[in-house]
Amino acid sequence: MKQLDLMKELHVSSGKKIVMLVFDGLGGLPGPRGKTELQTARTPNLDKLCKDSIVGLSTPISPGITPGSGPGHLGLFGYDPLEYQIGRGVLEALGIGLVLRPTCLAARGNFCTIDPATGVITERSAGRIPTEKCAELVDKLSSINIEGVDITIRPVKDYRFALILDAEGLEEGLTETDPLRTGEKPLPVEALNPAAKKSADYLNRWLAEAFEILKDERPANACTLRGIAKDPGMPSYAEVYGLKSCAIATYPMYKGLSRLVGMDVLDAGDTTATEIATLKSNWDRYDFFFFHIKKTDSAGEDGNFDAKVKVIEEVDAVIPEILSLKPDVLVITGDHSTPAALKSHSWHELPILLYAKNIRIDPVEAFDEISCMQGGLGHIRHVDIMPLAMAHADRLNKYGA
DSSP states (O other): OHHHHHHHBBBOOOOOEEEEEEEBBOOOOOOTTSSSSSHOOOOOOHHHHTTSSSEEEEESSTTTTOOHHHHHHHHHOOOTTTTTOOOOOHHHHHTTOOOOTTTTTEEEEEEEETHHHHHHHHEEETOOOOHHHHHHHHHHTTTTOOOOOOOEEEEEETTTTEEEOOOOOOOOBHHHHOOOSSSSOOOOOOBSGGHHHHHHHHHHHHHHHHHHHHTOOOOEEEEEEEEEEOOOOOOOOOHOOOOOOOOOOHHHHHHHHHTTTEEEEOOOOOHHHHHHHHHTTTTOOOOOEEEEOOHHHHHHHHHHHHHHHHHHHHHHHTTHHHHHTSEEEEEEEEEBOOOOOTOBBBOOOEEEEEEEEEEEOOSSSSSSSGGGGOOOOTTEEGGGHHHHHHHHOOOBBBOOO
16 A cells, blocks of 8 residues: 555544644755754754754655655655656646646746857856846747647746646657756757657747747847646645645745645745744644745755855744744654755755654754754655654554554
8 A cells, every 4th residue: 555545544633733844955064164054053942842852864765866856845745756756847837826737738947048159058047037037038938829739938936937838639758958057058858758749849849939039138048948747636635634734935836846735825925034924824724834945945056055054043043933833743854955065956864853742752952964863763754754743643543453
């Protein structure tokens, strides 16, 4: 029996509330002073909570595998990322509230800069153009028409946009056009199976027209497509766990991930303070709260050790506000590691903290990657976290006679 089927069979209602606080890219590596970002940060509230909790380390997918944000979060939600593979295009589209029909194919678009003389990419994100400029460019690209295809294009954030093609016979199994490094030309979309050839042809036609429209723009004179996929259709949180769930997040992608599993996405503003206010104002409406912090990951990808430390400290300061609501279960962890030393996601395990009244408190007194190696949870996988949260919220029946 698969784990999600087991959850469907065992879940019961208890009225108890679960909060999952996710620091995106939380895990780090030792910096200039020999400590990780989490070790360096002053986190009196997390450390105090640690003394009343059980901690450990969690692997997002499997040892040595570096996860994208999608797989990392799906694991946290209890969906095996090796079984449920979600294209980034689907997440971006759902994240800004677009509807995907079974005939739709979605892609995440990135505006980029190419050298007009050589055609090679010189800046993969067009200097991180502002969202307002992205919207202007998207408006120009909305003039592209392909006979027999309904095309929807919308700005997402900064240099990113969502593209949806809707037509009969569109299939996934397509390569991306971003070579993932500068100094190379954008790639064509290629079909990885015969059924996807029609989709590849349509997307390459769209790209050819887009390049013509963008050629005189600066700095965003081209674009690439990533994560081209269809909505896979997934069992919802209500179906799997019997939970009325919501997401408190500021970035479209994480809103998309939440919608994918049937969570209500709340208007949470743009700051940790507005996210906390959203949590408080909706406390009586939901059983499960996914609370997402993005800026730890952004700082890590920028290689900014001190900025990541600062974000961790800012979130530590609001831990008492979360605890004032008296959650029955509080889980604190990350979706993946983003060490500033690497400026990218990595395969390293994440510290995890589980707070509830019915736990076995371990001796660990600090919440960081090294201290949590000694924790009572040991080494677990992300997909183990939701069953543990459900059990500690008295929301699972006994299995078997």
